[in-house]
Amino acid sequence: MEEWSVSLSTAYEKAVQDMSSLVPSAVAARTGAQFDGRAFTLKLFYRTFRIAFPAIAISEIGAQEPPPLWAQILLLHHLQTADGTPVADHWIAFRELPGGRFFESSYMQQSIAPLVERFGQDLDGFREASRALGGTIMNRTGDAAFRFLAFPQMPIGCILYLADDEMPASVNIVFDESASHNLxxxxxxxxxxxxxxxxxxFAD
Incomplete structure (x- = not known):
């Protein structure tokens, strides 16, 4: 746990340093964030964050506690990585992202398995939670599929397949082809x- 904390701290410090070379107006145009001359305002799903610039300080609007360090790193990396590539409206799997196969095992264990366990037999719960999180219905195969905006210009999709006589329940998270241009x-x-x-x- 201590090594994880040190690793996060190092990643955060580097992300803060890398912000110094950015042009705020260009970053705002590429990400869909707002910049008021003192800070960026950026949504991550339903939450809205304020990133002061150039002296970096990150807070969540309406929250008393500072965001966890991993979330702050995620926000900074998005501001640094997004290059303005438009949404392609073409969905790909996690393994199709650059280096995706290297991270696929932990991705399946940490992101997919919990969704299958919670929603594999709860279609209504999946639909209700997806709508509550701001999801909109996707025209995809599966028993239910919803599209979400992770960042203003970075959509992801989530598809639920209920179990049948031949296959167990499964969940698939898909990404717009432009995802690697955002993170x-x-x-x-x-x-x-x-x-x-x-x-x-949101389901519980």
Whole structure:
């Protein structure tokens, strides 16, 4: 746990340093964030964050506690990575992201398995939680499928397949083809873990 904390602290410090070279107006245009001359305002799913610039300080609007360090890193990495590539409206699997196969095992264990356990036999619960999290219906195969905005210009999709006589229940999270232009793959794995926890929390 101590090593994890040190690793996060190091990643955060580097992310803060890397912010110094950014042009705020260009970042806002590429990400869909707002910049008022002193801070960016950026949504992550239903939560809204304020990222002061150039002296970086991150807070969640309406919250008393500071965001966890992993969330702050995710926000900074998105501001740094997003290059303005438009949404392609073409969905791909996690393994198709750059280096996705390297992270796939932990992604399946931390993001997919909990969703299957919670919603594999609860179609109505999946639909209700998805709508509560701001999801909109996707035209995809599966028993239910919803599209979400992780960041303003970074959609993800979640598809539930109920069990049948031949196959067990399964869940698939899909990403717009432009996802790697918005976050490194390791951060996409963190994002989906957060999404999985959110969706389960909205159901319970």
């Amino acid at each position: 490194p793959t390791e951060d996409v794995a963190v994002l989906t873990n957060y999404f999985s926890n959110l969706l389960i929390a």
